[in-house]
Amino acid sequence: AEDAPRERRPAPEDAQTAAFRRDLVQGLSRDQKAVPPKWFYDAEGSRLFEEITTLPEYYPTRQETALLRDRAAALTADFGPDAVLVEFGSGASEKTRLLLDAVPDLGAYVPLDISESALLDAATRIRADYPGLRVQPVLGDFEHLAPLPDDLPQGRRIGFFPGSTIGNLEPDEAVRFLASARRMLGEGALFILGVDLVKDPAILVAAYDDSQGVTSAFNLNVLVRANAELDADFDLDAFAHRAVWNPDQSRMEMHLQATRQTIAHVSDSRFNFMAGETIHTESSRKFTEAMVEALATQAGWSVAGFEISPEPSVALALLRG
Numbered sequence: 001a002e003d004a005p006r007e008r009r010p011a012p013e014d015a016q017t018a019a020f021r022r023d024l025v026q027g028l029s030r031d032q033k034a035v036p037p038k039w040f041y042d043a044e045g046s047r048l049f050e051e052i053t054t055l056p057e058y059y060p061t062r063q064e065t066a067l068l069r070d071r072a073a074a075l076t077a078d079f080g081p082d083a084v085l086v087e088f089g090s091g092a093s094e095k096t097r098l099l100l101d102a103v104p105d106l107g108a109y110v111p112l113d114i115s116e117s118a119l120l121d122a123a124t125r126i127r128a129d130y131p132g133l134r135v136q137p138v139l140g141d142f143e144h145l146a147p148l149p150d151d152l153p154q155g156r157r158i159g160f161f162p163g164s165t166i167g168n169l170e171p172d173e174a175v176r177f178l179a180s181a182r183r184m185l186g187e188g189a190l191f192i193l194g195v196d197l198v199k200d201p202a203i204l205v206a207a208y209d210d211s212q213g214v215t216s217a218f219n220l221n222v223l224v225r226a227n228a229e230l231d232a233d234f235d236l237d238a239f240a241h242r243a244v245w246n247p248d249q250s251r252m253e254m255h256l257q258a259t260r261q262t263i264a265h266v267s268d269s270r271f272n273f274m275a276g277e278t279i280h281t282e283s284s285r286k287f288t289e290a291m292v293e294a295l296a297t298q299a300g301w302s303v304a305g306f307e308i309s310p311e312p313s314v315a316l317a318l319l320r321g
């Protein structure tokens with residue numbers, strides 16, 4: 001009897017790895033090669049992002065933290081008893097503390113993040129520092145929002161989406177996200193939305209191309225991760241970090257630019273990069289108050305407050321459902 005042909009069967013892939021593989025192969029098959037920014041955030045990527053937030057050039061975290069501290073009382077005035085705070089892309093949950101400090105009778109905190117390590121570490125630290133608080137982490141990305149667990153306290157739901165992470169979404173995706181968050185949070189919800197504002201391009205470019213090269217390492221980490229997790233073979237020396245201001249789309253863009261012709265394999269696909277060709281890895285949209293107003297309104301929210309920091313300016317919008 002003949003043996004069936006022997007296939008090399010790779011270990012079954014978890015759903016996240018399979019989704020990363022699919023997004024990367026699809027993204028590199030486009031005319032403008034691209035990979036969605038959510039794939040930056042493995043454990044190392046989340047660590048590098050936290051390091052970015054401490055850089056002198058990266059003003060958004062500093063400015064937003066100070067603004068939150070200044071305005072926490074106004075932003076939380078209508079939370080009411082037993083409120084449930086749902087944070088999208090919670091990362092290290094550092095800014096959250098400013099809200100938790102302002103609302104001692106919060107019913108529950110629900111952090112949602114795509115990085116399991118960041119999510120669980122943050123939950124552990126928050127539980128340690130807020131012993132009476134119910135903390136219910138949810139692993140996932142904010143493009144596929146699952147309904148909230150149904151045994152949460154019954155107070156008002158408040159969405160919290162700081163850091164201008166909404167700027168990573170295309171305009172139509174941002175509207176869809178805010179609309180589905182509104183459905184998820186239900187009747188009477190509030191939403192605290194952090195956005196970075198349009199400003200001098202030199203300040204923007206410096207924030208995304210720091211002198212210590214941390215943002216460069218963060219950007220390149222997506223290829224490091226593809227090599228490690230997907231068995232891809234990107235030549236890391238052949239790609240360089242680029243940060244460019246795109247005035248037509250009002251966004252900072254990060255790219256990985258091939259410094260010479262190079263080839264990479266992912267799964268059964270072979271990708272050729274011409275010298276100078278780029279992979280678009282992130283867009284960070286920069287807003288005006290009018291842009292935030294339009295975005296919120298299209299998603300069914302109304303803007304109840306808009307707090308602006310000193311320069312370099314960022315803003316916190318308070319939305320009502």
Ligand code: AVJ
Binds near residue numbers: 060165207254283284
């Ligand atoms: C976490 C998405 C808000 O867009 O500024 C930092 C990520 N990229 N430096 C941003 C990031 C490059 C950051 N967000």
